[in-house]
Structure formats: C-alpha cells, structure tokens
Amino acid sequence: MKTKLTALVAAGMMAAAPAMADLVVPNLSYRTGPYGANGTQYADGFNDYFALLNERDGGIGGEMIQVPECETAYNTEKGVECYESTKDSGALVYNPLSTGITYQLIPKVSVDKKVLYTPGYGRTSAKNGKVFEWVFNAPANYWDGASVAIKYLLDENGGDLSGKKVALVFHNSAYGKEPIRTLEGLAEKHGFELSQIPVDAPGQEQKSQWLQIRRDKPDYVIMYGWGVMNQAAIQEAANIRFPMENFIGIWWSGSEVDVLPVGEKANGYKALTFNGVGMDYPVYDDIKTHLIETGKASQGGEHVGSVLYSRGMYAAVVISEAIRKAQEVAGTSAISPEQLREGFEQLEITPERLAEIGLPDFGPEIKMSCDNHGGSGMARLQQWDASAKQWNLITEFTEPDQEIIAPLIQQDSEAYAAESGITPRDC
Amino acid sequence: MDQLVFAAEVFLNGLMTGVMYALVALGFVLIFKASGVFNYAQGVLALFAALTLVGIQQGQVPFAHLINAMLGTHISSFGWTVPALLAILLTAGVMVLLAFLIEKLVLQHLVGQEPIILFMATIGLAYFLEGLGDVMWGADIKTLDVGLPQGISDGIEAVTGEWFGYGFFIDRLDIWATIIAALLVAALVAFSQYTKQGRAMRAVADDHQAALSVGISLRFIWVMVWSIAGFVALVAGIMWGTKSGVQFSLSLIALKALPVLMLGGFTSIPGAIIGGLIIGVGEKLFEFLIGPMVGGATENWFAYVLALLFLVFRPQGLFGERIIERV
Numbered sequence: 001m002k003t004k005l006t007a008l009v010a011a012g013m014m015a016a017a018p019a020m021a022d023l024v025v026p027n028l029s030y031r032t033g034p035y036g037a038n039g040t041q042y043a044d045g046f047n048d049y050f051a052l053l054n055e056r057d058g059g060i061g062g063e064m065i066q067v068p069e070c071e072t073a074y075n076t077e078k079g080v081e082c083y084e085s086t087k088d089s090g091a092l093v094y095n096p097l098s099t100g101i102t103y104q105l106i107p108k109v110s111v112d113k114k115v116l117y118t119p120g121y122g123r124t125s126a127k128n129g130k131v132f133e134w135v136f137n138a139p140a141n142y143w144d145g146a147s148v149a150i151k152y153l154l155d156e157n158g159g160d161l162s163g164k165k166v167a168l169v170f171h172n173s174a175y176g177k178e179p180i181r182t183l184e185g186l187a188e189k190h191g192f193e194l195s196q197i198p199v200d201a202p203g204q205e206q207k208s209q210w211l212q213i214r215r216d217k218p219d220y221v222i223m224y225g226w227g228v229m230n231q232a233a234i235q236e237a238a239n240i241r242f243p244m245e246n247f248i249g250i251w252w253s254g255s256e257v258d259v260l261p262v263g264e265k266a267n268g269y270k271a272l273t274f275n276g277v278g279m280d281y282p283v284y285d286d287i288k289t290h291l292i293e294t295g296k297a298s299q300g301g302e303h304v305g306s307v308l309y310s311r312g313m314y315a316a317v318v319i320s321e322a323i324r325k326a327q328e329v330a331g332t333s334a335i336s337p338e339q340l341r342e343g344f345e346q347l348e349i350t351p352e353r354l355a356e357i358g359l360p361d362f363g364p365e366i367k368m369s370c371d372n373h374g375g376s377g378m379a380r381l382q383q384w385d386a387s388a389k390q391w392n393l394i395t396e397f398t399e400p401d402q403e404i405i406a407p408l409i410q411q412d413s414e415a416y417a418a419e420s421g422i423t424p425r426d427c
Numbered sequence: 428m429d430q431l432v433f434a435a436e437v438f439l440n441g442l443m444t445g446v447m448y449a450l451v452a453l454g455f456v457l458i459f460k461a462s463g464v465f466n467y468a469q470g471v472l473a474l475f476a477a478l479t480l481v482g483i484q485q486g487q488v489p490f491a492h493l494i495n496a497m498l499g500t501h502i503s504s505f506g507w508t509v510p511a512l513l514a515i516l517l518t519a520g521v522m523v524l525l526a527f528l529i530e531k532l533v534l535q536h537l538v539g540q541e542p543i544i545l546f547m548a549t550i551g552l553a554y555f556l557e558g559l560g561d562v563m564w565g566a567d568i569k570t571l572d573v574g575l576p577q578g579i580s581d582g583i584e585a586v587t588g589e590w591f592g593y594g595f596f597i598d599r600l601d602i603w604a605t606i607i608a609a610l611l612v613a614a615l616v617a618f619s620q621y622t623k624q625g626r627a628m629r630a631v632a633d634d635h636q637a638a639l640s641v642g643i644s645l646r647f648i649w650v651m652v653w654s655i656a657g658f659v660a661l662v663a664g665i666m667w668g669t670k671s672g673v674q675f676s677l678s679l680i681a682l683k684a685l686p687v688l689m690l691g692g693f694t695s696i697p698g699a700i701i702g703g704l705i706i707g708v709g710e711k712l713f714e715f716l717i718g719p720m721v722g723g724a725t726e727n728w729f730a731y732v733l734a735l736l737f738l739v740f741r742p743q744g745l746f747g748e749r750i751i752e753r754v
Binding site for chain 1: 433436437440444447492495499501557561566567568569570571572577578579596598667670671672674675676677679680683710711714715718722723724726727
C-alpha cells in the first residue's frame, strides 16, 4: 500500500512538474483579490500566446513552453513565495505584473540569475542595463508614459503649455509615485503648473480628491491608477463634469473594465497604450482556430481582444522573441536563463517581424542592448468610444522626451547601484 | 471667505459619505446586537448581494463557468433581463436563503461557543462567500444599474451658486443614499420596537439564556437577524456598486465601517449613523484642511485616529452599552 502511494505521489509530481528540457516561463498571476479582474485578463493573454506557439508551431525552436501559474493576489509576500517556489523548476523569466513584487524580486533575480521582464511597470530606472543586468522593461516605462502624455498635450496646445494646470491623480504607492519626478521636470521645462493628488488604495472613495479638482480647475488630469481606483476616478470625473477628453490615464488606467461601469459618461476618456487595440490582427485568427475552437483557450477565450488580454499577450510575444533570439545566439534550443538574458539584450523586433507574427503595428519597434533594457519608450494614445464600447487609437507611436528622462534614469540607477554595492558593468 | 465656502461644501459631502459608511456599519451592528458576534463577512455579504443582483438582473446563468468547464458547453445567459425592482426582491430572497444556510451549516453547530469562535467562523464564511460569488457569477467587474441617478445635482449647484457665488457639488446618488438610509433606519427601529419578532430579537441580544427560557427560538432569531443584515448588505452593495461597479473591492468597504463602529458603538443603530456622519465629516475636513500640508491621502488613517480619540474618552463608543462586570 505504502509503495503504491509513493508511486502515485511520484507520478503526480512528474505530471505536475515541467519536463526538464521544456522552456519554463512561470506566470505569477492574480485572478483573485481587489485587482483580480485586471490580472485575470492579462494572465489569459499571457498563457494563450504560449499555448498558441505550442499548438501551432510545436513550441519555440522545437522546445515546448511550460507556463506554470502561481496566484499572487497582487500581494508582494505571496509574489515572492511564488517566485521562490518556482525558481528551481527551470524557470527562465518572470513577469509578475506588480511593481511591488518587482521591487522585491530585483535583488533576488541577480543572485539567482533569472530574467525579470516588467513591460510598462516595475522600477523605471531598470532601463539602465549597466546596473540592472537581469531586468528588462521595454517597450516603455512609467516615465516614458508621463512624457508621452505631456507631448500629446503640447501637440494639442500648439507646443505651448505655459500657464496651464495639470493635475496628477495617482495610486498612493511605489507605482503611483513613479511619474512625479518626470512630471516635475517637464513642468519646469514647459512652464505648466503641476498639482499632485494621491489616492489611497484601493481608491473606492475619492470624493475629496475630485472636490479638490473641481475647486482647482486644472486644464488636464493625468491618472496613474489600478483596479477600482480607475473606475471610481472616471465616475467622479463624470460626476463633476470634468471634460473626458482632458483626462488621460496611464496604460494601466485604460482598459475596458475601467470605463464600462461608468457607461456613456466615460465617452472620450483617453489613455496611453504601448500595444494595439481591438481584434483586427491576424494572430487572433490563429488563436480562434488553435485555441478557442479546440477548447484550449484560457477560460474559453472570453477575454480575447480586450486591452489587458492583448497586453498580456504582447508580453508573451516579447519573451518568445527573446527566447528565439537566445536560441539563435546560443546555437541550442534548450537555453539557460543566462542565454535568455543575452537573447533579450540582442532582441530586435522590427515592424516587419511584428507583421510576420500576425501583429502588424501592434507595438513600437524594440531594439535592446547591453545598456538599454527599456527600448525606445514609445507609446500612443487611445480614446474610449462609449457607444461602440471600444477603444480607438488616436495617435501614432510617440517618442518620450529623453532630455528629461535619460538623466533621471542615470541618477536613479546610479543611486541604486551605490546603495546595493553594484559596480555598473561596461557596455 | 472662499475657504469657508469650500469647507461648507466639504462638510456636506462628508455627511453624505458618512451615510454611505453607516450603511455598511448597520449590518455589523444588527448581528452584533443580536448575537454578540462581530461578523467579519459583512463586507463580503455586500459584495455577494450585489453580484447576485447584477446576475439576476442580467439573466446570467449561475455557475456558468463551472458548468461549461465540466460539460464543455458555452452557456452564459438565459437571454432575458429582469426589471430592477423584481431583481432586488429576488436577491433579497437569496439573502434570506443564505441566512438560513449560514444558520443551518455554521451557527447551529456553534451554539454556546465563545464569541471568538463565532468570529473565527465568520472569517471562514467571508473567504467561502468570496469564492462562491466568483464561481457563481464570475470575477469580471460588473455594471450595476437599478435606475439610481448619479452626478452633480444641478438644483443644489444653482441655489448655492446664487447664495455663495460658488455652486456646491452634491452627488445625486448620495442624496438617494441618505433618503434610503433614513428609511432603512426608521424601519429597523420600528421593527425592533413595535413587532413581536423585534422584541424577541432584543431579548436575545440582552440575554440568550433568558430568552431561551421564555420560549424564544434562538435559531429563528439568528436566521432573521442574518436575513436583515443580508438585506442591509444588499442596500450597501447597491449604493457602492452603482458608484464604481461590482467587483471584489466592494468587500473592502467593511474597512471603512470599522472606525464607524468603534466610534458609534457596536450595539447601537443610531450610533452607526452618527458614527458614520462624524467619520465622514471628520476625514473629509481633515483632508481639506491638513491634507495639503502632509502630502494628502489622509482619509484612510485619519478615520481610525478619530475613532481612537473617541475611544480614549468613551471606550464603549458614543452609543455603546457600558459593560460592567462584577467580580
């Protein structure tokens, strides 16, 4: 009986654990808790793209991809536990979709030699590959987002924002506070007045903040929110009749779930994005054929094409392209995390390559290097059409103001290197 | 002068927000009063009620994800919608059924146990209901629309604009919440004062053993109290769900009710209302006057500081019963 039980447990463990030759990409997701509605869609997109590669192409370079999922509930401690419990399973790369978890994992990944990929979130100055050897955050970071938003406002105002008032409504956390220094620099450069309005998590009650906005009458509001904070803010903006076309969210404040609860009054709200919107991309035909129709799509494919699903899928696209590059450079399909890091540093995703993948013009061109782990930082704007219930892209990809951002990244990453005893490498 | 007018607007909005907090606190008070149990699951009850209301209203098939996963089907909706009022009544029915099940499956087995055991049971219940809500109705954010108006009240803006040269912002949803809360409190007070069941509830609250000895069924009272608390949770869920959609965060509104309870007392219905108003006004005025000096976002912690300050002078809360234990 005891032998049978041992054999059963061993068989179970073998079935659960990925085969050693597989490419292991753990998905530190959150489908429960206050941010579960957002995390679920992102996780579905992330899972489905790898599932598509497995089903359609037999994996990458002949290696199947395993995506073991671990629930973090957007909780930093649980996120670290997930990392610790999966890192010895052959894991190559982590994408925890949480700035808090990212901050905890940054020192760990450099010791454990794992790649940390944080597209559009995490520590902004991780763009400096000389200091953050194992962290990548292309195609854009929080500071890029702030700069692209201001560039858009400059375009809207004939290149002059002097005398204008811009309010930053932000999640009162490490994430929400990220753009402050950039916006302060941009305010000084362009002569606009910046006010900072923090919202404590989760952000369900924002009456004080929007009464302040009503009194101060800013010309524009930029929001760095997540979860219920977004819906509450857009609702309160509608309540005080703040013009939606002057309200711009970062990419984490621009999904369908943020605007749908507000209904018609959310019409015209804008948000940044670094990935395409809608279903008009050939890759979705493949997802339909290989995953939805065969019953292999995450949750039956109910979120396919949503903003957050597309962003999760885009993260998987970048990781899979980096794996491909790593296999090419290393001359082997069964790569190690060190080789994947090389793949990331030599990664180049051209518009032609995106079109080949079935995602033409879906993201900005990405070109990484030893010292640039953040790409070009380009982003674009989308606007909500409440009657059609869809986002429409309203600008092309725009470059951020590197004159402001580059010195800040240098300064912040050097400070991190000094406090962590890291000697920046030569690139 | 401007600051004074702005402060008056903040004060009024604080009162309205306080009513919203009080709606959540009421559910806690009802159960604590009747059974001495601090119901940790009250916030989740509000979430569950709101999820059920939206599900019924939109004709959603309960457990659709589970059914689809097990049977390979693709069902999600019955294809009909239910009028708001009927959906509210049906949801109230579900909350009564839930109360019955809670009594049958949880509380009945814990009769005579220490309050801390019952409290622990409600923690388990909260996690169970969170999961049940997700499995039954899905984890997506849902739009709740029962026809309540939202947005600035034009009339108040115009009148105050004429009086003070600055039109006040008052949300029409908050006005409705105030009216509904007033009706709810009046109904609860009338029920507990003037009905047989209400008097039985108060008797149980005073002394379980004495109530049992005169033939009051403890089980019936518990089902009744949990049903009423479920209905109050439904009202709170409607108000908060209308504001920002029905989603997990709705359960976290319980955190806003705690300082209200500390301040108003755990056993007083008027205490929940007055406590809510004091917390609402206090946190809003503090944010308005002091917030800019300390970087803002003071409301979450200030509500607790305010409650603690009151506790220094009245440990039982403003309206709570003073507990005297003879040794």
